[in-house]
Amino acid sequence: MNNRVVITGMGIYSVIGKNLEEVCDSLQKGRSGIILDQSRKEMGFRSGLTGMVDRPQLKGVLDRRMRVGMPVQGEYAYLATLEALKVANLDQDYLDRNEVGILYGNDSSAVPVVESVDILREKKDSMMIGSGYIFQSMNSTVSMNLSVIFRLKGINFTISGACASGSHALGIGYLLIKQGLQEMIICGGAQEINPEATASFDALNAFSVRESEPQKASRPFDRDRDGLVPSGGAATLILESLESATRRGATILGEVIGYGFSSNGEHISLPNVDGPRRAMAKAILDAGIPAGEIDYVNAHATSTPAGDGNEAKAIDLLFGEYKTPVSSTKSMTGHEMWMGGASEVVYSMLMMRNDFIAPNINFENPDDSTRCLNIIRETKPAIINTFLSNSFGFGGTNSALVVKKFQL
Amino acid sequence: MQNDEIITKINSLLINEIEIDADQISPEADLKRDLGIDSLDFVDLFVIIESNFGFKMKAEEMAGVKTLEDFYNYIIHRVNPN
Numbered sequence: 336m337n338n339r340v341v342i343t344g345m346g347i348y349s350v351i352g353k354n355l356e357e358v359c360d361s362l363q364k365g366r367s368g369i370i371l372d373q374s375r376k377e378m379g380f381r382s383g384l385t386g387m388v389d390r391p392q393l394k395g396v397l398d399r400r401m402r403v404g405m406p407v408q409g410e411y412a413y414l415a416t417l418e419a420l421k422v423a424n425l426d427q428d429y430l431d432r433n434e435v436g437i438l439y440g441n442d443s444s445a446v447p448v449v450e451s452v453d454i455l456r457e458k459k460d461s462m463m464i465g466s467g468y469i470f471q472s473m474n475s476t477v478s479m480n481l482s483v484i485f486r487l488k489g490i491n492f493t494i495s496g497a498c499a500s501g502s503h504a505l506g507i508g509y510l511l512i513k514q515g516l517q518e519m520i521i522c523g524g525a526q527e528i529n530p531e532a533t534a535s536f537d538a539l540n541a542f543s544v545r546e547s548e549p550q551k552a553s554r555p556f557d558r559d560r561d562g563l564v565p566s567g568g569a570a571t572l573i574l575e576s577l578e579s580a581t582r583r584g585a586t587i588l589g590e591v592i593g594y595g596f597s598s599n600g601e602h603i604s605l606p607n608v609d610g611p612r613r614a615m616a617k618a619i620l621d622a623g624i625p626a627g628e629i630d631y632v633n634a635h636a637t638s639t640p641a642g643d644g645n646e647a648k649a650i651d652l653l654f655g656e657y658k659t660p661v662s663s664t665k666s667m668t669g670h671e672m673w674m675g676g677a678s679e680v681v682y683s684m685l686m687m688r689n690d691f692i693a694p695n696i697n698f699e700n701p702d703d704s705t706r707c708l709n710i711i712r713e714t715k716p717a718i719i720n721t722f723l724s725n726s727f728g729f730g731g732t733n734s735a736l737v738v739k740k741f742q743l
Numbered sequence: 744m745q746n747d748e749i750i751t752k753i754n755s756l757l758i759n760e761i762e763i764d765a766d767q768i769s770p771e772a773d774l775k776r777d778l779g780i781d782s783l784d785f786v787d788l789f790v791i792i793e794s795n796f797g798f799k800m801k802a803e804e805m806a807g808v809k810t811l812e813d814f815y816n817y818i819i820h821r822v823n824p825n
Contacts, residue, residue: 399762400783463793466786 336515338509343585344423344573349680350528350566351667354418359685362693363714367550367667369564373430375530375537384552386566387528387668398489399494401484401546404470406444409524410478410568410672416481416521419571422534423585425606427486436517439477440507440524442673445531447471477569479527481687489517495673497728498635500524501570502676506594508574519575524677526567533565539604543638544556553670554697555636555663556643556705563637564670570678588739589684592721593622599731606642606727609634612649614733618723619653622737627657628721629737631692633683635725636663636668644704644726651707658709660717662695677725686741688720744822750815752795762793770812780810796822 345355352358361368375383390634393402393408405413420426429435453470455461470479475493482491490511494504499522508520536542543562545552553564565735580587595617600611630648636643643663650661664682665671671678686693692715702708705735721739744752763778765812774780780788789800798821808814 403787460799462786462789462799466783617745628770 337341338513338515339577340512341577341580341587342572342575342589342591342684342738343580343587344419344425345588345681345684346422346571347568347678347679348388348391348411348415349479349668349671351390351706353414355387355422355685358682359493359690361667362538362664363683363691365667365694365696365714367553367696368566369392369549369552369669371546378534379531380530380534380537381540382537382544382546383564384543384546384549385533386483386671388568393440397484403467404449406471406476406479406527406530408441408444408567408569409471409477409534411485411567412439412477412481412523412525412571414522415569415571416485419521419573423573425573425624426566426619430485430487434489434518435487436520437478437487437491438480438494438504438518438520438522439481440494440504440677441474441477441503442495443532444472444474444476444499444527446527446529449531461525468725471507474603474631475521481521484503487521488607490520495728496732496734497730498672499676499726499732500672500673500733502680502724502726502734502736503596503732505574505591505677505680505736508598509591509594512574512576518579519573521571522677523569523571524674525569526566528673531598535708536565536651541639543649551640551706553641553666553695555634555638555666555695555712556647556701558596558639558697558700558702559694560643563639563665567674568671569674570677570681572677572680573640581695589687590739591736592624592739593618593737595619595735596623597733600735601731604729606645606731608645608648610644610731610733611725612652614735615649615653615723615725618735618737624721627725628655629654630660630717631683631686631722632659633679633722633724634661634663635727637665640645642727643701646727647705647708658714660692660709662709662711666684666694666696666698679724679726680736683724683738687722688739690716690718692717692719700726746819746823748817749822753815753818756795757793763789768811770785770815772811773809774811774814779814
């Protein structure tokens with residue numbers, strides 16, 4: 336079977352906006368969501384920079400049992416999914432009567448692990464931990480909670496692929512629907528925002544220390560980039576077969592036409608050129624289009640010296656002759672890690688549907704490795720018919736997705 | 744602590760911590776069937792009682808506790824054993 340796979344809903348809860356409308360406005364204006372969190376400095380962080388968004392208030396929205404097992408990234412994901420279901424015109428009655436699945440990207444849940452062990456150490460009695468922490472602390476917490484809240488009956492698990500988790504979740508969802516194994520899957524990615532989740536990452540000297548200018552700290556591809564800025568939130572996309580979307584008269588927002596994946600097979604944290612190149616090449620091959628037909632590349636580029644340089648070389652190998660426009664929305668959002676692969680498809684979808692390319696803010700000067708790319712510095716009106724979105728992660732996991740405007 | 748104070752405190756904890764509707768609170772209410780307190784809520788009640796009354800409930804002592812009145816009596820007995 337070779338079903339066409341379409342996107343009929345999307346939702347976002349991000350440091351640059353709490354819904355699609357706010358996020359689209361931020362993307363168009365090049366607005367940063369980065370702050371300096373002084374509490375991290377007091378804790379001993381090398382860098383206190385982070386993306387930040389308000390914690391959702393779900394008391395009165397979800398009952399206690401649904402809330403008590405849900406960590407903050409689950410709350411972000413719940414709100415993103417509510418918006419995606421609304422956009423897709425899907426209600427609870429539909430979810431009850433049909434086999435709808437969930438594949439969500441998530442790769443940590445630090446706070447409940449820390450808090451529950453702190454309680455054990457203090458009280459010396461596991462019975463004092465309570466009922467919620469076990470469900471909050473597992474990596475599968477998001478898919479676990481949302482599948483219960485929305486009473487889902489299809490495939491149900493979490494994809495943990497480091498900073499490519501959200502992208503792989505979409506890719507695997509695409510493959511399952513393409514092969515006819517599921518008609519509809521809620522896909523996405525979620526990332527907690529808290530010092531507990533990022534302290535050990537800060538220990539790698541990987542974060543920008545441009546603390547005097549938080550909104551200029553994330554500067555992918557720029558000569559003076561000095562590291563990434565951790566961030567978070569959640570993004571959800573509703574993937575379904577074209578047949579299902581047509582049957583229920585859904586508005587089709589886009590079509591997933593390619594997924595490529597690879598592993599570097601080298602270093603646990605240092606990226607290379609060949610792994611990303613192979614993932615992109617496989618996605619383009621799967622899409623069945625020439626690379627020159629891709630109108631925009633949403634780069635993974637996180638603002639690290641080595642990562643951006645190697646990605647630039649990989650993009651240049653495939654797109655150099657076309658001077659394809661490239662930007663990294665992480666310049667505004669920071670690095671949304673487990674969420675990023677899904678959120679960046681949402682960001683690119685918003686660009687495609689609203690005829691613009693969001694800027695790679697803070698890109699002032701290229702270096703020798705990034706000079707080759709056509710990096711978009713300021714918001715640019717553009718017709719995007721097809722885009723490619725990159726996501727790479729620790730362990731050398733790589734994912735690339737190709738999405739196209741829908742045409743019958 | 745007087746018995747009526749204990750009952751008032753238990754009711755308040757059930758309403759505010761377990762989020763049971765106030766109008767469902769009555770001594771004859773069955774904890775599971777009428778108040779919807781499931782096995783996971785009981786785990787949280789262990790924590791709530793310890794932090795508010797200063798003692799740890801024992802699972803084996805809860806076997807005969809079916810109604811809210813049973814629960815009041817159990818807590819009263821643990822707080823005021825004499």
